[in-house]
Amino acid sequence: MAESKAAGYQTQTIYQKRRTVVYDWMAREGISLAMLEDSEGRRDSSIRYLCGMPADALLFLSVDRRAVLVPWDIHIAKLYADADHLKPYADFNRQPINACVKTAELLKLAPNSRIELPAATSYPLFLKYVEALSGYDAICREDAGLARELETQRSVKDEAEIKIYRTAGKITTLIAAQIEKMLRGGKIKTETDAALFIEAECRKHGCESTSFETLAAGPARSFAIHAFPAWTAETFGGSGLSILDFGVKYGGYCTDVTLTIARSPTKAQERLIALVEKARKIVLSKIKAGYSSVDAALLVEGIFGRAHKSMPHALGHGIGLDPHETPVLRVREPGCILEKNMVLAIEPGLYDPVIGGCRLENDYLVTEDGLEALTDTGIVYL
Amino acid sequence: MAESKAAGYQTQTIYQKRRTVVYDWMAREGISLAMLEDSEGRRDSSIRYLCGMPADALLFLSVDRRAVLVPWDIHIAKLYADADHLKPYADFNRQPINACVKTAELLKLAPNSRIELPAATSYPLFLKYVEALSGYDAICREDAGLARELETQRSVKDEAEIKIYRTAGKITTLIAAQIEKMLRGGKIKTETDAALFIEAECRKHGCESTSFETLAAGPARSFAIHAFPAWTAETFGGSGLSILDFGVKYGGYCTDVTLTIARSPTKAQERLIALVEKARKIVLSKIKAGYSSVDAALLVEGIFGRAHKSMPHALGHGIGLDPHETPVLRVREPGCILEKNMVLAIEPGLYDPVIGGCRLENDYLVTEDGLEALTDTGIVYL
Numbered sequence: 001m002a003e004s005k006a007a008g009y010q011t012q013t014i015y016q017k018r019r020t021v022v023y024d025w026m027a028r029e030g031i032s033l034a035m036l037e038d039s040e041g042r043r044d045s046s047i048r049y050l051c052g053m054p055a056d057a058l059l060f061l062s063v064d065r066r067a068v069l070v071p072w073d074i075h076i077a078k079l080y081a082d083a084d085h086l087k088p089y090a091d092f093n094r095q096p097i098n099a100c101v102k103t104a105e106l107l108k109l110a111p112n113s114r115i116e117l118p119a120a121t122s123y124p125l126f127l128k129y130v131e132a133l134s135g136y137d138a139i140c141r142e143d144a145g146l147a148r149e150l151e152t153q154r155s156v157k158d159e160a161e162i163k164i165y166r167t168a169g170k171i172t173t174l175i176a177a178q179i180e181k182m183l184r185g186g187k188i189k190t191e192t193d194a195a196l197f198i199e200a201e202c203r204k205h206g207c208e209s210t211s212f213e214t215l216a217a218g219p220a221r222s223f224a225i226h227a228f229p230a231w232t233a234e235t236f237g238g239s240g241l242s243i244l245d246f247g248v249k250y251g252g253y254c255t256d257v258t259l260t261i262a263r264s265p266t267k268a269q270e271r272l273i274a275l276v277e278k279a280r281k282i283v284l285s286k287i288k289a290g291y292s293s294v295d296a297a298l299l300v301e302g303i304f305g306r307a308h309k310s311m312p313h314a315l316g317h318g319i320g321l322d323p324h325e326t327p328v329l330r331v332r333e334p335g336c337i338l339e340k341n342m343v344l345a346i347e348p349g350l351y352d353p354v355i356g357g358c359r360l361e362n363d364y365l366v367t368e369d370g371l372e373a374l375t376d377t378g379i380v381y382l
Numbered sequence: 383m384a385e386s387k388a389a390g391y392q393t394q395t396i397y398q399k400r401r402t403v404v405y406d407w408m409a410r411e412g413i414s415l416a417m418l419e420d421s422e423g424r425r426d427s428s429i430r431y432l433c434g435m436p437a438d439a440l441l442f443l444s445v446d447r448r449a450v451l452v453p454w455d456i457h458i459a460k461l462y463a464d465a466d467h468l469k470p471y472a473d474f475n476r477q478p479i480n481a482c483v484k485t486a487e488l489l490k491l492a493p494n495s496r497i498e499l500p501a502a503t504s505y506p507l508f509l510k511y512v513e514a515l516s517g518y519d520a521i522c523r524e525d526a527g528l529a530r531e532l533e534t535q536r537s538v539k540d541e542a543e544i545k546i547y548r549t550a551g552k553i554t555t556l557i558a559a560q561i562e563k564m565l566r567g568g569k570i571k572t573e574t575d576a577a578l579f580i581e582a583e584c585r586k587h588g589c590e591s592t593s594f595e596t597l598a599a600g601p602a603r604s605f606a607i608h609a610f611p612a613w614t615a616e617t618f619g620g621s622g623l624s625i626l627d628f629g630v631k632y633g634g635y636c637t638d639v640t641l642t643i644a645r646s647p648t649k650a651q652e653r654l655i656a657l658v659e660k661a662r663k664i665v666l667s668k669i670k671a672g673y674s675s676v677d678a679a680l681l682v683e684g685i686f687g688r689a690h691k692s693m694p695h696a697l698g699h700g701i702g703l704d705p706h707e708t709p710v711l712r713v714r715e716p717g718c719i720l721e722k723n724m725v726l727a728i729e730p731g732l733y734d735p736v737i738g739g740c741r742l743e744n745d746y747l748v749t750e751d752g753l754e755a756l757t758d759t760g761i762v763y764l
Contacts, residue, residue: 054610124524126505142506196578208611225455228436229590
């Protein structure tokens with residue numbers, strides 16, 4: 001590795017372009033300084049989106065178009081991040097409030113300037129910020145704030161991101177195909193075998209990690225949406241329905257697919273699979289730019305409902321630097337109109353405590369005409 | 383796995399005992415209802431601590447000693463959780479605010495009753511709760527609130543937890559010893575080899591997972607406190623200093639150890655190791671119940687400072703259901719007086735962008751006389 005960077009690293013220009021969109025938004029909103037925080041328990045991938053820093057940091061953006069990065073680890077920041085100023089966290093006694101006050105001073109903010117704090121700032125903590133920033137107008141917003149704005153900005157992928165996703169999707173499909181072959185050949189026998197193969201294989205392709213803890217659940221556990229524990233040393237792919245839900249993180253971006261493995265399925269299990277496959281086929285043929293997320297979810301709910309079944313989770317979700325991003329495809333309002341260049345994981349599934357679960361999930365790029373499949377996985381019959 | 387539970391599952395009695403401490407505290411504080419939330423982006427292991435539920439859920443505790451659990455996945459809850467009422471999340475349209483309002487009604491809370499919301503509730507969200515709970519007195523506190531109270535309660539382990547930790551520690555030490563042997567025998571050659579061995583081996587011993595993403599950093603990357611990416615397909619244990627930071631999660635509880643692997647170290651690297659070992663030895667001989675967390679950190683800072691070095695992270699931290707818990711052992715106030723039955727990870731380390739890093743970390747139970755080592759790992763000379 002030496003001084004080389006992880007795969008999929010993006011150019012400085014991309015980060016500056018993304019920050020420009022934020023600066024323009026700040027100017028319209030009358031925000032002088034915006035603060036983002038990515039720390040344990042308060043993860044925010046928008047820092048990585050805006051400057052490339054892949055680890056704990058604070059990021060301050062000022063409306064006069066300067067980005068101040070305060071990383072926990074200055075060495076990692078020097079290797080990965082693009083910012084106008086790099087300030088070690090230790091300079092602020094490792095206190096986010098202190099860093100915010102000092103940065104406002106460093107940037108010579110005028111009195112009463114509007115400072116937007118992270119939307120996730122807790123109520124008690126916000127009161128402390130307000131006190132420490134008493135010379136300014138500190139705000140913390142959800143619905144109209146920067147976090148929501150960045151969710152929207154990030155939901156439509158730019159060229160650099162789509163390029164990464166085409167590669168990430170290929171790696172994911174390749175790994176799924178290898179798993180299918182190994183299951184057939186008896187080389188994957190346990191949940192551990194499946195999970196470890198993914199962990200090792202994705203890194204051989206330059207991925208930095210899996211996108212979330214792989215869920216490998218044999219027939220006795222596939223009824224759970226998210227099996228607990230996620231995977232064990234027990235056998236995998238035995239008689240009935242097994243679920244393998246995984247993704248890779250390439251250049252920071254997450255894929256998310258689910259294979260259902262069916263061995264000697266019963267009639268009831270075959271009907272479950274057929275119903276999920278039917279719903280998948282129909283909904284995939286409908287979604288395109290301009291289609292509504294609520295309509296997509298209602299369509300599947302209708303198909304399942306007519307068979308007296310219901311899906312205990314959303315139909316799908318955006319993916320990106322996080323494995324779950326905006327938009328969510330669910331029946332509840334408010335939904336959204338799907339846009340060109342959104343990247344979605346679509347995952348119809350049905351679960352039954354007796355016969356087990358079936359989920360089919362792939363990733364798609366939304367286009368004007370429909371969906372471009374980024375991954376290609378499905379039912380594996382053994 | 384069938385219907386069997388993961389290893390280390392605790393008895394109903396333990397959860398009820400823990401909740402009793404909370405109910406007593408609520409009575410003293412005049413809190414009628416307390417809400418906890420464990421969801422994506424808002425993790426709170428206190429739900430697992432109080433009722434055993436290991437996955438997404440809301441938990442409501444009422445001062446009349448009733449626990450209402452609202453799980454995302456009812457099947458998992460039925461298998462693992464102990465609560466007086468189990469209410470599917472779907473009953474509340476999957477809206478935490480709705481669940482809170484309806485639970486207050488279900489429990490027949492008197493008007494103006496005090497309802498304590500999670501301390502992590504964001505400022506904008508808290509305003510929404512206040513509006514929805516307009517007939518009650520909704521509060522959200524950090525310093526004197528339930529979250530802080532639970533941090534304190536959880537920092538001192540009970541008998542069930544100490545029993546789990548003795549087993550978890552043995553598994554961790556065993557895995558570390560195997561890794562040492564495999565490194566010597568040339569069976570672990572890459573960061574992937576080391577990380578995957580831990581993932582597989584811990585599950586063979588009944589662990590549900592590792593406690594965090596293993597950090598395996600060869601000589602070119604060991605300068606970082608937390609290497610990025612955490613581990614890669616590159617070689618591990620080459621000339622110089624490599625770091626392997628890992629832990630296992632057994633019965634929900636996390637261990638956290640770090641091995642430093644030294645192959646043909648230079649004089650400068652040997653001096654770095656000797657200094658970290660010296661600091662470790664001295665501080666371990668001092669810590670016992672009644673000792674101050676700040677004093678412990680200052681002691682190590684002094685030893686490093688006299689050699690013109692400084693440690694870029696805390697000396698140690700509590701471990702438990704989370705890999706980082708209260709207390710933190712650092713030089714900054716406010717510290718705390720260490721108590722009997724706290725479980726601590728102590729991790730002196732020094733890092734240099736040129737010569738690499740050395741961190742030595744083990745887990746200890748605080749006793750009246752000193753520290754009982756739960757794990758036994760150290761420098762591996764190759």
